[in-house]
Amino acid sequence: MTLLVHLTPAKNIRSIRRAGIRAVSVGRSDATGVYCLPVLPSYQITYQWGRELRRSGQRTLVAVHFRIPDDEPVLVGHYNAPPVELGSAAAAALIAEQQDARGYELLVPRPILASEIHRIRGVKQVTGWRYMPNAHGMPPCGCPICNPRGGYGAAKIRKAYMADD
Template sequence: MTLFVHLTSEKNVRSVRRAGIRASGRSHGGLSGVFCLPILPSYQLTHQWVRELRRGGRRTIVAVDFRIPDDEPVHVGHYGREHARLPSAEAAALIAGRDDARGWEVLVPRTITAGEVHRIRGVNQVTGWRYMPNAHGVPPCPDCLQRGEYGSARIRRRAESSGF
């Protein structure tokens, strides 16, 4: 059984305990399911999506650890790119074997039942990257920022004055 972690808002904890993790979301390939990552030796890599998820307006993020069979097919890949369909154990090994696993994700194409949930725990709220891996020092795309987002007006003004 492969152990994965799904990051969700703290307000969803009661629902996850009662009914599991509902399959939702859409990746760039049009797939829906439960986004997760395998539990890796590096805390930073395992919880790399926390800051990016908080950027979307979620206040407190919690980790939901769950187990699925090693041979269950999942989709794995770098966000924004094509995902490969592999057994869950191979997907976990693929991510663990990467030199730089930032930006990788696993998509389980079904709902995770409450019986498969191993535990729910708090996580460090400032772990991970924002915008994209290696974004430090690179200005964000002005068109990608939402109106009212912290610092977005300043970034747009700077981009307009430089002819970006």
């Protein structure tokens, strides 16, 4: 059984304990499912999406650990590349053997039942990368998609972006 972790806002804990995790996320291949990552020896890689998910406005995230069969098909790949379908154990091994596994994600194309949940725990809230892996030291993109109105420092970033064009 492959142990995977899904990050979600803390307000969802009661619902998840009662009914599991709904498969509402839409992947790049138009498949709906649950985004997650395998639990790896590196805390940083296992919970890498935490900081990026906090940018959407959720302040406190929790980790939902669950187990699925090793041969269950999942979609795996880097966030900006087309995913491939593999068994969950093979997908976890693919991520674990990467030299730099930042930006990898796994999509389970079905809901996770409450009986499959192993545990729910808090996570460090500043773990992970923002915007994209290796973004440190690079100026942020000022386009309206990457930098929507109302974000911290958004007007200044957009102004610099427009001046460069």
